[in-house]
Amino acid sequence: MEILIFIVVIVALIVVHEFGHFVAAKLSGMRVDEFGLGYPPRAAVIRKIGETVYTLNWLPFGGFVKIYGEDGGEGNPRAFSARPRTLQAFVLVAGVAMNLLFAYVLIVGALVSGTPRALSADEIARAHSTELAVANVLPGSPAARAGLLPGDSIMSAKDAVGEWHAADPGSFTTFIAGSGGAPVELAVKRGADERVVTATPTTNVVANNPSRYALGVEVATIGVMPLSALSALAQGAAFTWYATALTATGLMHFFYSIFTLQADLSQVTGPIGIAGAVGSASAAGLGDLFSIMAIISINLAIINLIPIPALDGGRLLFVLIEGAIRRPIKPSVARAVNAAGFAFLILLMFVVSVHDIFRIVG
Secondary structure, eight states, rough: OOHHHHHHHHHHHHHHHHHHHHHHHTTTTTEEEEHHHHHHHEEEEEEEETTTEEEEEEEEEEEEEEEEESSSOOTTTSSGGGOOOHHHHHHHHHHHHHHHHHHHHHHHHHHOOOEEEOOOOTTTGGEEEEEEEEEEEEESHHHTTTTTOOTEEEEEEEEESOEOOOOOOOHHHHHHTTTTTTOEEEEEETTTTTEEEOOOOOOSSSSOOOOOOOOEEEEEEEEOOOOOOHHHHHHHHHHHHHHHHHHHHHHHHHHHHTTTOOOOOGOOHHHHHHHHHHHHHHOOOOOHHHHHHHHHHHHHHHHHSSSSHHHHHHHHHHHHHHHHOOOOOOOOHHHHHHHHHHHHHHHHHHHHHHHHHHHHOO
C-alpha cells in the first residue's frame, strides 16, 4: 500500500509540473502535440482536442507534455524554438511555478484538515493529540546531562511528591520549579521509542530567574488544531514561503558540497526513503499526507530550477545563453550536454538510493 500511495503522490506532483508547461505553452501560442499520463509506450488515446492528443501510457510514474519544436530545427512559427525567448523562458519556469502553487494549496489543505504544529496558549484547550515537545536544550544543563534532545516529546513527569500529566509549557515549568531540586522522572518519546530518563533540576539555569529550579529545556505544545479557511490561506502563504526559502538554502549548500567533495549523502533521502515517509504520513492522516506532499513539491520545484542540463534550469540557461549570443545552440551540442547532465542525475539518484538501503538494513 505504501508503494501505491507513493506512486500516486509522485504522479500527481509530476503531472502538476507538466500541466504548468502545458498551460504556458498554450498561452504562448506554441503547438502542443501531446499531453500524456504516464510514460510511453502508449496504452490508449483518451481524447484529441484540437491539435493536442491526450494519452494514457503504460509506465505509471509521472506524465509529460510534448511541445512541437522543443529540440530546435523546425521552421514552423508555432514551434517552441521559433517563439521569442521570453516566452520560452515563461514555459520553462511555469512548471516550477505550478509546483509551488500546488504546495501552497496542499499546505492550506493540511492546515484546514488539521496537522501537527506548534500551538498558541489559547489553542491548546481546543486542540487534540497534544504533546509537549522539546524545542531546545541548553548545553551543560540538567536536561542535556539526562540525554534530552530537540524533537523529544515529554509525556509525563514524576517526583517524590506528585506527577504531571499535561501538554502546556506553563504547568510543566511550574511542576519542575516545585520539585525543590529533587530528581524528576520524565517519560520521553523519541520517534516510535519511549523511555524514562531522570533529571535533577538545579538553580542558576534561567538567567532572568536564577533562584528557580529548572532543567534548561525549552518546550512548546504540539498538537492538531484545524484552522479556518481564511486563516489557513494567510498562514499557508507564510509557511510556503518559509519552506521554499529553507529548501532552496539547503539544496544550495548540498550541491555546493558535492562540487567541493564534502557532501554528506547520509543526510539525504532518496526515492526509497521518500516512499517510506509518504507511507508513514498517509497512515497518520490526511493533514500529514498533504504536508509531506507539499514538501516534496517544493523540493521538485527548486531542484528543477538548478542549472543542470536535462532539468528546466539547464534548459533555461540555454535560452539565456542563446539570447546573449543571439543564435541558437547547435542541437548536437545541446543533446550531448543534456545527456551528460542526465547521467549525473541518474548517478546521484543511484548513490542516494544505496544510502537509503544501507540505512534501512543497518
